Amino acid sequence: MATTPAAAAAGGAAILDTLGDFTSRENWDKFFALRGTGDSFEWYAEWDDLRAPLLSLLHGRDGGAEGGGRAPEILVPGCGSSVLSERLYDAGFRRVTNVDFSRVLVADMLRRHARARPEMRWRVMDMTDMQFTDGSFDVILDKGGLDALMEPEAGTKLGMKYLNEAKRVLKSGGKFVCLTLAESHVLALILSEFRFGWDMSIQAIGNESSKSAFQTFMVVMVKGKMGVVHPIQSLLDQSGKFCNMKQANDVIHSLEKENTIRESYSSGVDVTLSLRDLQLGAVGDLKVIIPGRRRMFILGDQGNSLYCYKAVLLDARKRTETFVYHCGVFIVPKVRAHEWLFASEEGQWHVVESAKAARLIMVFLDSRHANADMDVIKNDLSPLVKDLEPGNPEEEARIPFMMAGDGVKQREILQEVTSEITGPMVVEDVVYENSDEDQSSMTEKMFRRLIFKRNSGLVQSEALLVKDSTSDKADENNKKSPSASKKRRNQKKGPSGSKTVLRIDHSYLGSSYHSSIISGLSLIASALDSAAVAGTKVSTTIIGLGAGTLPMFLRGCLPFLDIKVVELDPLVEEVAKKYFGFSTDEQLQVHLGDGIKFIDDIAVANSGATTQQLMSTGNENNAVKILIVDVDSSDVSSGLSCPHANFVEDSFLLAVKKFLDEGGLFIINLVSRSSAVREMVVSRLKAAFEHLYSLHLEEDLNEVLFATPSERCLDNSNMDEAVAKLKAMLKFPVNVESDMKKLQKLQ
Numbered sequence: 001m002a003t004t005p006a007a008a009a010a011g012g013a014a015i016l017d018t019l020g021d022f023t024s025r026e027n028w029d030k031f032f033a034l035r036g037t038g039d040s041f042e043w044y045a046e047w048d049d050l051r052a053p054l055l056s057l058l059h060g061r062d063g064g065a066e067g068g069g070r071a072p073e074i075l076v077p078g079c080g081s082s083v084l085s086e087r088l089y090d091a092g093f094r095r096v097t098n099v100d101f102s103r104v105l106v107a108d109m110l111r112r113h114a115r116a117r118p119e120m121r122w123r124v125m126d127m128t129d130m131q132f133t134d135g136s137f138d139v140i141l142d143k144g145g146l147d148a149l150m151e152p153e154a155g156t157k158l159g160m161k162y163l164n165e166a167k168r169v170l171k172s173g174g175k176f177v178c179l180t181l182a183e184s185h186v187l188a189l190i191l192s193e194f195r196f197g198w199d200m201s202i203q204a205i206g207n208e209s210s211k212s213a214f215q216t217f218m219v220v221m222v223k224g225k226m227g228v229v230h231p232i233q234s235l236l237d238q239s240g241k242f243c244n245m246k247q248a249n250d251v252i253h254s255l256e257k258e259n260t261i262r263e264s265y266s267s268g269v270d271v272t273l274s275l276r277d278l279q280l281g282a283v284g285d286l287k288v289i290i291p292g293r294r295r296m297f298i299l300g301d302q303g304n305s306l307y308c309y310k311a312v313l314l315d316a317r318k319r320t321e322t323f324v325y326h327c328g329v330f331i332v333p334k335v336r337a338h339e340w341l342f343a344s345e346e347g348q349w350h351v352v353e354s355a356k357a358a359r360l361i362m363v364f365l366d367s368r369h370a371n372a373d374m375d376v377i378k379n380d381l382s383p384l385v386k387d388l389e390p391g392n393p394e395e396e397a398r399i400p401f402m403m404a405g406d407g408v409k410q411r412e413i414l415q416e417v418t419s420e421i422t423g424p425m426v427v428e429d430v431v432y433e434n435s436d437e438d439q440s441s442m443t444e445k446m447f448r449r450l451i452f453k454r455n456s457g458l459v460q461s462e463a464l465l466v467k468d469s470t471s472d473k474a475d476e477n478n479k480k481s482p483s484a485s486k487k488r489r490n491q492k493k494g495p496s497g498s499k500t501v502l503r504i505d506h507s508y509l510g511s512s513y514h515s516s517i518i519s520g521l522s523l524i525a526s527a528l529d530s531a532a533v534a535g536t537k538v539s540t541t542i543i544g545l546g547a548g549t550l551p552m553f554l555r556g557c558l559p560f561l562d563i564k565v566v567e568l569d570p571l572v573e574e575v576a577k578k579y580f581g582f583s584t585d586e587q588l589q590v591h592l593g594d595g596i597k598f599i600d601d602i603a604v605a606n607s608g609a610t611t612q613q614l615m616s617t618g619n620e621n622n623a624v625k626i627l628i629v630d631v632d633s634s635d636v637s638s639g640l641s642c643p644h645a646n647f648v649e650d651s652f653l654l655a656v657k658k659f660l661d662e663g664g665l666f667i668i669n670l671v672s673r674s675s676a677v678r679e680m681v682v683s684r685l686k687a688a689f690e691h692l693y694s695l696h697l698e699e700d701l702n703e704v705l706f707a708t709p710s711e712r713c714l715d716n717s718n719m720d721e722a723v724a725k726l727k728a729m730l731k732f733p734v735n736v737e738s739d740m741k742k743l744q745k746l747q
Contacts, residue, residue, distance in 0.1 A: 137169055279387055
């Protein structure tokens with residue numbers, strides 16, 4: 001008789017202790033040796049509970065074992081000493097192949113069954129690397145094998161390797177039956193790995209025989225056509241009387257979430273796929289060129305590559321004998337990504353034709369890749385694109401890389417400096433190729449950039465350099481002035497060799513997300529307008545100075561703002577003043593210190609202040625405040641590039657709410673490659689604030705989030721009117737209408 005988990009735990013705790021690692025062959029050999037020969041062991045799901053649903057499922061294929069049809073070839077991977085295989089054999093299913101990597105176990109099972117069940121086969125084999133040909137089996141019956149490989153500490157690597165093998169050896173139309181406890185990490189892998197091209201159903205198995213406290217689920221995946229997405233059929237309601245309801249409810253919730261994802265894939269919406277989605281067949285068989293196939297996707301992920309990349313897979317629209325490459329990679333630098341040739345579908349097809357490639361992977365670089373060595377980029381991409389290569393290429397064959405050029409026509413490094421706080425920084429002047437300026441103009445646009453090397457060469461700030469119109473008149477005076485040497489630092493040679501004095505244009509926003517921050521002020525346009533009309537100042541705090549381009553723009557664009565910038569690194573302020581024309585006055589001041597402590601201190605003061613004290617300091621009448629967090633993170637291990645993880649902790653968000661004192665707007669620049677981290681940040685903001693909006697930049701990774709603790713200052717009834725009101729206040733041009741069309745209300 002088979003031993004139940006409860007009995008085993010009571011009578012064999014010492015034996016179970018040998019299985020510290022469920023993925024270790026040595027541990028299993030020791031386990032089975034200690035148990036001795038001739039004994040069976042069931043972790044969960046007794047045969048009496050499995051018989052009806054399992055035999056019904058197996059008889060449903062080709063007439064089953066006794067229905068006159070062809071007897072199915074059944075594989076039981078990680079079979080252990082369970083009685084499952086012998087019960088199937090005795091029920092008429094003779095073509096059963098059992099696999100386990102424990103020689104001790106397989107030798108014992110052969111001795112037990114060689115005479116009584118001569119047609120049953122036993123193989124010593126690692127189920128993550130099986131020596132069977134493709135499409136060998138009609139049914140794969142996994143009873144706890146996947147669960148054993150998926151210990152939380154071990155991650156998903158072994159589980160994914162096993163499932164890849166199971167898919168390979170299963171015939172088209174075959175069934176993969178997984179008996180599992182459906183723990184969250186195991187179920188998540190099953191749902192994602194069988195998302196494309198598989199019919200899936202799930203039901204709970206009764207536990208009346210074992211009376212176990214754990215619920216077993218039977219997940220059935222039928223191998224179908226690649227690229228087709230089917231909703232999951234849940235039978236949990238029908239079998240609810242058997243369920244451990246806590247487990248069942250967790251599974252039901254996961255299935256509902258997964259079916260929502262599947263619905264988005266099958267609805268025709270152009271969902272951005274991952275490389276893994278493509279490998280799983282989301283757009284059909286990648287080994288085959290499908291003329292005209294085009295799909296956007298994300299290359300790379302945290303832990304498997306240095307960087308993440310936006311990419312497009314393009315299969316040539318016409319078959320031709322003149323292909324030079326069966327597969328190639330075309331790298332597009334950030335500064336050229338907006339060009340028609342790379343940004344439009346038609347332009348991309350032109351590139352495919354010019355590259356003479358049967359398949360082209362177009363990879364778009366962005367701010368994360370700025371200043372990264374191109375050899376590093378190519379080495380990072382090489383193993384990623386290998387899986388996208390059509391046919392069955394030789395392993396040593398290299399996929400060629402092509403590039404549109406780095407986009408920088410001219411570069412001059414002005415200073416390289418290292419700060420104990422920020423790390424290495426670079427100030428440089430650059431001229432881009434194919435800039436948006438009028439090509440007939442004699443003067444090329446030049447930009448000054450501040451680069452933080454600690455974050456993959458992040459271009460922290462970019463400013464436009466323009467000719468100083470006052471320089472000609474003041475030239476003679478400047479020659480004798482003490483500041484003449486400073487002026488000469490900004491002198492550049494013009495086309496004729498003459499020297500031109502350049503200055504920073506503070507009416508220009510170099511970062512598109514800065515434009516989004518300004519546009520988002522439409523949410524409080526009425527409150528801003530009231531302050532401007534009344535002649536009162538609006539308290540505006542910016543955490544993170546950078547090159548100072550945002551606060552300088554705000555000072556000139558909205559003169560009624562009272563701006564305080566909080567910056568941790570004094571060297572950053574020095575660089576901003578020396579190279580980017582940053583300056584302070586009564587309207588714009590800098591506080592050197594920790595931004596979180598700065599907000600905490602004011603929040604504590606606000607909490608302790610009485611209404612009379614608030615009125616005496618003017619806070620009662622100051623109906624609106626603005627807080628902008630625009631800082632990068634030196635530690636990207638959390639999945640956040642911007643801001644640092646401490647700025648989205650619950651404690652800081654609570655302090656922000658108190659800081660705003662129920663009347664203001666909290667703006668945060670969010671950059672994360674992880675959707676889970678992004679959802680975590682959004683969830684925390686929803687918990688802390690009554691209203692939350694998002695403005696996502698299509699051409700970049702930045703997402704600007706706007707949160708407010710109440711409706712007191714919020715313009716949410718007529719957004720068109722609010723946009724018009726903000727535009728009337730702005731002294732510099734900002735494309736507010738275009739930005740606000742992308743605004744989404746999250747709460």
